[in-house]
Amino acid sequence: MADEVILLDYWVSPFGMRVRIALAEKGIKHEYREEDLRNKSPLLLQMNPVHKKIPVLIHNGKSICESLIAVQYIDEVWNEKSPLLPSDPYQRSQARFWADYVDKKIYEVGRNLWTKKGEEQEAAKKEFIEALKLLEQELGDKTYFGGDKIGFVDVALIPFYTWFKGYETFGNINVEKECPKFIAWAKRCMQVESISKSLPDQDKVYGFIVEITKKFGLE
Amino acid sequence: MADEVVLLGFWISPYGMRARIALAEKGVKYEFIDKDPRENWPYLLQMNPVHKKIPVLIHNGKPICESLVIVEYIDEVWKDRSPLLPSDPYQRAQARFWADYVDKKIYEAGKKVYRTKKGEEQEAAKKEFIDMLKLLEKQLGDKAYFGGDRLGLVDIALIPFYSWFETYEKFGNLNIEIECPKFIAWANRCMQIESVSKSLLPNQHKVYEFIADALKKLGFS
Numbered sequence: 001m002a003d004e005v006i007l008l009d010y011w012v013s014p015f016g017m018r019v020r021i022a023l024a025e026k027g028i029k030h031e032y033r034e035e036d037l038r039n040k041s042p043l044l045l046q047m048n049p050v051h052k053k054i055p056v057l058i059h060n061g062k063s064i065c066e067s068l069i070a071v072q073y074i075d076e077v078w079n080e081k082s083p084l085l086p087s088d089p090y091q092r093s094q095a096r097f098w099a100d101y102v103d104k105k106i107y108e109v110g111r112n113l114w115t116k117k118g119e120e121q122e123a124a125k126k127e128f129i130e131a132l133k134l135l136e137q138e139l140g141d142k143t144y145f146g147g148d149k150i151g152f153v154d155v156a157l158i159p160f161y162t163w164f165k166g167y168e169t170f171g172n173i174n175v176e177k178e179c180p181k182f183i184a185w186a187k188r189c190m191q192v193e194s195i196s197k198s199l200p201d202q203d204k205v206y207g208f209i210v211e212i213t214k215k216f217g218l219e
Numbered sequence: 220m221a222d223e224v225v226l227l228g229f230w231i232s233p234y235g236m237r238a239r240i241a242l243a244e245k246g247v248k249y250e251f252i253d254k255d256p257r258e259n260w261p262y263l264l265q266m267n268p269v270h271k272k273i274p275v276l277i278h279n280g281k282p283i284c285e286s287l288v289i290v291e292y293i294d295e296v297w298k299d300r301s302p303l304l305p306s307d308p309y310q311r312a313q314a315r316f317w318a319d320y321v322d323k324k325i326y327e328a329g330k331k332v333y334r335t336k337k338g339e340e341q342e343a344a345k346k347e348f349i350d351m352l353k354l355l356e357k358q359l360g361d362k363a364y365f366g367g368d369r370l371g372l373v374d375i376a377l378i379p380f381y382s383w384f385e386t387y388e389k390f391g392n393l394n395i396e397i398e399c400p401k402f403i404a405w406a407n408r409c410m411q412i413e414s415v416s417k418s419l420l421p422n423q424h425k426v427y428e429f430i431a432d433a434l435k436k437l438g439f440s
Binding site for chain 1: 245278281283284285287289290292295296308309311312315316319320354
């Protein structure tokens with residue numbers, strides 16, 4: 001019996017992008033459904049009643065919510081190819097730690113870059129660059145956080161790269177200047193097919209951010 | 220070669236308790252270093268330079284940080300006994316989801332209950348907290364534990380907050396047993412389990428006194 005896989009998502013969400021990448025890495029045929037977040041579908045509300053958020057992965061009618069949980073689920077079910085987590089328990093714990101770090105730091109701080117002003121924005125800029133530098137340090141000489149191939153942390157982190165034009169323009173920072181190794185890693189990731197075909201264009205995301213800031217008077 | 224296992228923790232931390240319960244479930248011998256992380260603790264800073272927080276599990280010299288990451292690590296290394304996560308991937312995803320729910324919601328909601336002054340804000344905080352416990356009751360259903368017949372990841376993630384209930388109740392003027400009897404019944408069942416009760420969960424009153432003292436020092440009454 002063929003698997004039925006549906007992804008409820010929103011094109012600009014870095015969390016949704018994570019699941020897209022994982023599905024692509026594993027070559028999983030699925031149906032992508034774009035949600036209107038101002039008018040959430042009955043299916044979304046039924047499949048994620050607790051948080052009512054995307055992404056939601058629906059596998060043979062059963063829902064898996066929270067992007068990193070969905071990525072781990074995908075890795076465990078479709079385990080014959082392209083492992084996203086290492087097999088060694090210690091290395092797995094490190095991968096989970098750093099994916100959790102991305103969750104705790106990059107989204108919120110990045111968001112503050114384009115939504116805040118003045119002192120708060122300056123603090124966000126500093127924090128953002130520090131976080132990227134710490135990640136550069138963790139990457140070290142490796143090609144990807146996963147080693148020779150993309151892994152859990154790469155999948156967790158690379159989606160935020162699509163938001164960089166927004167962060168840089170609104171936050172008035174030059175990430176490449178401050179964190180060249182990070183940008184080099186990001187560019188290597190964008191050469192990976194499962195990533196490049198899962199991520200929206202940076203310009204499109206930038207356009208989205210501009211629209212939101214205008215709408216909410218954040219310029 | 221014998222395993223060397225050290226846990227850096229602080230007695231009152233629900234996050235530290237998670238690691239201790241997991242180690243006890245697996246029967247792992249370890250050294251517990253109990254210290255207030257706000258004090259000068261260079262070893263902690265060395266082992267957890269990123270967050271500078273407890274708990275930190277140190278296994279043969281290598282640190283693992285973040286309580287749920289630690290619990291999964293313990294489950295994977297000492298995998299021959301007392302599985303903490305189910306083997307089925309969908310059930311594992313559900314266990315992780317609810318453990319994450321506890322992380323995102325319970326600590327902050329509970330904190331609001333005892334940190335906000337009496338009035339509208341506190342009433343809202345109390346309602347939010349009780350609603351969360353009710354949702355967890357629903358998730359538990361008729362099961363003895365969230366893990367089924369045995370303790371699992373969600374039980375371990377959640378039960379430590381039970382030691383803070385006297386604090387929530389006294390400061391919030393709440394009676395959790397009346398509002399959520401199934402939740403309290405589940406908590407009492409957990410307390411019957413050796414790995415949970417044997418000096419792992421501090422006395423509820425001790426926690427209350429510590430928090431009351433800390434709040435007084437901060438100028439709350």
